[in-house]
Amino acid sequence: MNKRKKWLLAGCIAVTGVTAVLWLKGYFEVKEPIRVLERNPPGMGDKEIQMEFQTEQGRFPVNLKLAERSYREDELETIFEQGRLWLDDVWLGENASSQTVIHDLYFPTEIETLGLAVRWETESYRWVQTDGIITDEAREMAPLDMTVRAVLSYGDKERTVDYPIRIITPEKDEKTVLQESVTKVLEGLQSDQKTEAELILPENIGEMSLTWYDREKNIWPKVFVFGNLCLILVYFCQEERRMQRFKDREDGLRQDYPEIVYRLVLLIGSGMTVRAAWEKIISDYQRWRERTGKNRWGYEEMEMAVREMNYGIPELKAYESFGKRCGTQGYIRLSSLLIQQVKRGARGMNQLLVQEVGEAEVLRRENARKSAEEAGTRLILPMILLMTVVFAVLMIPAFLSMNL
Incomplete structure (x- = not known):
């Protein structure tokens, strides 16, 4: 018997021995009867439990879905308050203040750690949607004052929290303002000179003088990437030729x-x-x-x-x-x-x-x-190509006759 067979036989014996020990342990082990099942805390979900009960007629299996524990009435106010404090920290999203809302809001639909569901309501869904997205219409109408409401619920119990917000237009830096003003002037010149063969560019806007140039197309990144790719390709082609030459030799x-x-x-x-x-x-x-x-x-x-x-x-x-x-x-x-x-x-x-x-x-x-x-x-590739041609010769006339 070689070494590999010996190791295989030893492994089979070890697995069989462990299996036998576990079976004997389970067979002779005295189980303590249980009287109490512990539920999951609120918000942790139900628990699947596999049990069995014993009578004079024998043992019978039972599968039980144990529901999570529900809050008592005296706990709900504290839980709702904890939920409100958690929402206070997260609902603004990336915005710094409720009076300077620029980015979309964050509207969670549940608080998993507390087992609370959250529903959001707004004064107008044309401005703020239920997922916290601020619409383009609201941004165009900014500044805009409104109120969003969070409804925290647990079973049939609900609590509401109102958040007043002010949607504003983000402040533009000087560079953006300058570019927009120049673009606006150019659009006006095009409208005034639309019958002319040439567009005369302005030399100044207000007290600011302008000098116009063609934008340089920076091709160096392309040359760098394309050149390196070509070098890599040439290297692999030469390596392939060398290997082919070695094989031919x-x-x-x-x-x-x-x-x-x-x-x-x-x-x-x-x-x-x-x-x-x-x-x-x-x-x-x-x-x-x-x-x-x-x-x-x-x-x-x-x-x-x-x-x-x-x-x-x-x-x-x-x-x-x-x-x-x-x-x-x-x-x-x-x-x-x-x-x-x-x-x-x-x-x-x-x-x-x-x-x-x-x-x-x-x-x-x-x-x-x-x-x-x-x-x-x-010869496999030529055979596949010939088969494709044969199928095309046979199938194309058939499809054309079906269309007729």
Whole structure:
């Protein structure tokens, strides 16, 4: 039994043991009978209670919805007073005073902590609505005096609280007043010069001289944001190209490996040395590349190894570097076999190379299978597009005939 199964079995035993202990505790535990149920305080809501009663015939379950406690008559005045004090603190909302009401009022519909409901009444709902919103009509008529009323209720008991308010127009700063006056002058000039081809702007308003300019369009934020987005996009595009190139290189190396191994074994078996076979393969590849204009990753790495040997790097070191550059297990194993073949320090190398050919053949079949699967995946989108066209050709005439 492995470690994972042991932990699973131990967990099942622990859960079963805890369950058994809890069941035995509940079965043998002596329950004390209850005589009193405690209600929730006013405003806290009802309480759901699950009980059972016992008779000579057995035990029977009962579900009870225990209502919250209601206030006594001698408590109501104190509760209503507490509710009024709470409303005094919150009903103005963001306004500083009831005589300088600028913003909307805050009209709560209940006081949860006290269990009181609140209803709001106003002199005219055209000016102040029941949710505390001040209408545009009231703002246009400002200053406006009126009274709003809060009705606190608990059951059938009610208490009212009146709040006199004065709705005013918010004071405007000098900048806003200046802008509005200039806009008003411009509107008057447009009305006076509506038949003219050009609008002559005023040089002064009252004692204030004006100089007019075209408003500069600040494009630097856009340039900053757009430029950085472009840089990020370029970075990710280059990263994507690099990853794609890396993937293409791996795929190319994997596809070239069976052919390289087969040709090396064939040439070495015919009596050539490893280097001669290597150079023969590269010369054939160079002629093929000149004829087709294409590159193959595996042969490019072999060509680099030939250049290293021509530049004076030892043959064994060149084969070792070739395996490390390719990076895959197959090429590393091939470079190791070639190094042993050159050293002549191990017997049966031809047999090992032949065995490597068999493994390379298996790899070639696996590459062909993967290529077929990827080709099928790439065909999904064209198939969907063709299916869409077919549905359109079939359905559009049908819909047109239905409309007719």
